[in-house]
Amino acid sequence: MGGAAPQARRQIDLGGTLVDLIRIGTFRSDAGAIFGPVPRTTWEPLVRTEIDAESRLLQALNLLHVTTPSRSILLETGLLPAGTARDDAEIQSLAAREALLAGGVDIERISLVVPSHLHRDHAGGLANERGEAAFPGAVVVAPRGEIEAVASDSLRARAAYDTATLRRLFRDAEPRAYETTLSLDSAVELRALGGHTPGSQATIIRGTARTLLFLGDLFMRPWQANPRWVTSYDDQAWISVDAKATIFAEAAREQWLVAMSHEVDTPLGRIERDGERFRFVAE
């Protein structure tokens, strides 16, 4: 998929449950911020062909549309409000609603929208260009800690979240909040992990044949299979490290598929143990 069109799509049959992994676009992020505590001399060789003249990486905007036997669920909504699109050096993307419609998804059937966290590049498509709900028939699901982080309207929250739009959306239609874990149905489990944001969540999708894990920005690119490699954007980096180590151990043991939030070329694979670290193997 690398170097090709900004949009791409792959369907994964987990057995009874289908996952559409949809890249709705790409954007550019400062590489140093993405590698966080990792020294440039260590990370630069890994991204030499990807980095641009301004030291930015090419990041995908990946969504997962999940069809279980009983529900249609959207994970992530991308960066742009519905009704908009961008095509410039920094952002080449459709809004989630338009990308799903173009892909033939029956968006009226989507009953739950589950952003991994509410940062702009994951929750931007919850609204349309007028700030109204882009998926008015669906309920937004998030850990209570994430909703409280938005409501706090702190200096740090205002830098990372579109707090004004989210607060208005949540006033009009109350999100479904949970504390630690929530089963959306027999196939989909949510876990509030924190780390990247106070309410970063993991989604675990179980079919009869395979299980797929999605961690949002706790696992955005393959090299972050090392639990210590967290981004500068992680609010609680020490929590990210422990959360990743724990859930990667489970993913490796159970041979789960793992999908990444911002990987362009190989967004799907599995996690293997590598001493006290882990490594990503594309599938």
Ligand SMILES: [Zn+2]
């Ligand atoms: Zn992100």
